[in-house]
Amino acid sequence: MTHPLDRLFATIAARKEADPSLSYTAKLLAAGPERCAKKFGEEAVEAVIAAAAGKKGEVVTESADVLYHLMVLWAATGVTPDEVYDTLAAREGRSGLEEKASRR
Template sequence: MADIKTLTQKDYDFLIELETLLYERKEEMPKGSYTTSMYKKGLDKIAQKVGEEAVETVIASKNEKNKETINEAADLIFHLMLLLAEKEIPLHKVIKKLRKRHNKGNHKHIGE
């Protein structure tokens, strides 16, 4: 098994900060912000970007070095969080669904 470092409170706090920032950007729409430009393009473009990043993550995972996979996975998570914010689906609802599946012994989230 890989040497897995457990997520820290600082990691969780960052996800909360990022989600908060995404909602703030959606409301304020500051000029020059990448997030603003994506919101202006709309849901279809945001969803397309999530798909692109997912494919890039899969392709990167086929390489021996993990650096590219980590970079693409970060892009994927960011754009997925952007998509959720666009649809006003809080990340905690997704996490709650994962926990509910896990607690029931229904591990659909694993290998689905």
């Protein structure tokens, strides 16, 4: 069974060919990467506000919005989930503190 995020990305990628009057994703993609980036930023801020207010339920729903808009941004900029997963895999097992120290 495919992961829900992979299924969502497949739907988003397929919307590149869809009619913007029939699909929100197609409308966003047709508006270009800058518009997609702005929407992602707005949704991220909404998640930040929910977290700062201690509203766990809203953190969950805003997180879903953030993930959707991040994937729209990947589609708009030609990034694939595998590229992101590979980057995460390459970091596996290396502490963030260790990586930070190596930059000093």
